[in-house]
Amino acid sequence: DTAVSQTPKYLVTQMGNDKSIKCEQNLGHDTMYWYKQDSKKFLKIMFSYNNKELIINETVPNRFSPKSPDKAHLNLHINSLELGDSAVYFCATGTSGSTDTQYFGPGTRLTVL
Amino acid sequence: SQQGEEDPQALSIQEGENATMNCSYKTSINNLQWYRQNSGRGLVHLILIRSNEREKHSGRLRVTLDTSKKSSSLLITASRAADTASYFCASLSRGNMLTFGGGTRLMVKP
Numbered sequence: 001d002t003a004v005s006q007t008p009k010y011l012v013t014q015m016g017n018d019k020s021i022k023c024e025q026n027l028g029h030d031t032m033y034w035y036k037q038d039s040k041k042f043l044k045i046m047f048s049y050n051n052k053e054l055i056i057n058e059t060v061p062n063r064f065s066p067k068s069p070d071k072a073h074l075n076l077h078i079n080s081l082e083l084g085d086s087a088v089y090f091c092a093t094g095t096s097g098s099t100d101t102q103y104f105g106p107g108t109r110l111t112v113l
Numbered sequence: 114s115q116q117g118e119e120d121p122q123a124l125s126i127q128e129g130e131n132a133t134m135n136c137s138y139k140t141s142i143n144n145l146q147w148y149r150q151n152s153g154r155g156l157v158h159l160i161l162i163r164s165n166e167r168e169k170h171s172g173r174l175r176v177t178l179d180t181s182k183k184s185s186s187l188l189i190t191a192s193r194a195a196d197t198a199s200y201f202c203a204s205l206s207r208g209n210m211l212t213f214g215g216g217t218r219l220m221v222k223p
Contacts, residue, residue, distance in 0.1 A: 004155075031209055041199060043156075043213040055210065090155055092211075100144055100205055104155035 003027050004105040006091050012111045013081060020067075021076045021108045023091030032074035033092040033102065034066060043090070049074055078110075086112045119202060119214040127222050132189040134217040136202030137182075143205050145178055145185050150199045150216070159187075159200075194223040 004025045013019055025032065031050040037043045047066045048055040054066065063079045078085060088109050094102040120135045138145065144163045148156040162169045162178045162185065169176045175188040189196055199218045203211040 033210065035211075035213075041216050041218075043201065043216075045210040045212065048210045057210070092156075094209060100209060101146065101158040101161060102156075102211060104148075104157070106155045107153075 004091060004093055004103050006105040006108050008108060010109050014113055015081055015083060017081050018079045019081060021089055023074050023105055025072055025093040027093055027103060029093035029095050031094050034076050035090040035092060037088040037090060081112045083112050086110055119217045121217060122215065123218045125220045126192055128192060128194055130192055132192050132219055134187045134200050136185045136214050138204045139183065146203045147176060147187050148201045148203060150201065192221045194221050196221045
């Protein structure tokens with residue numbers, strides 16, 4: 001079974017649209033994350049979320065919002081998509097505490113036309 | 114500039130050679146982690162070194178940490194073609210969020 005899964009794998013859409021990327025984990029981890037990887041392979045944290053706290057990287061536009069229907073899911077909703085939103089988005093999970101390591105999903109390649 | 118900058122940005126070696134990648138970071142850390150990313154895939158955790166450790170080994174991987182210089186290195190010994198990937202260092206910050214460097218693209222030629 002895939003530990004961290006994301007859907008869709010590819011997403012092509014027009015500017016101005018609203019889209020969501022889904023993330024599911026079966027590791028029982030208490031914290032989930034979203035990262036953005038740009039065309040130069042730079043990875044940037046966007047959000048950290050557990051059932052107590054949402055931490056937002058201050059550089060993330062408020063068009064981006066994480067939504068968690070339950071502990072196993074953290075979806076990323078994006079409003080009014082812009083060309084600069086084109087990137088690969090990775091979901092990750094982890095447990096706060098001794099290990100601090102994170103487990104990444106396979107990524108969703110978003111292309112905004 | 115980015116926290117956790119890697120050097121070199123790209124490295125090409127022959128199979129069997131050792132590969133060394135360096136990473137620098139700016140803020141104080143609890144630990145520093147190295148991840149690997151195969152082309153078109155997600156990141157996979159390789160090794161973690163805590164701020165009170167200076168060196169750590171895992172199989173063919175050796176990581177060092179110099180907190181006085183805010184730098185770390187990852188050594189892959191006896192490289193294999195399958196080691197071809199991008200390697201990222203990452204430091205842990207508020208909310209357990211990882212701050213990644215720009216990565217080193219390693220190519221191991223058979």
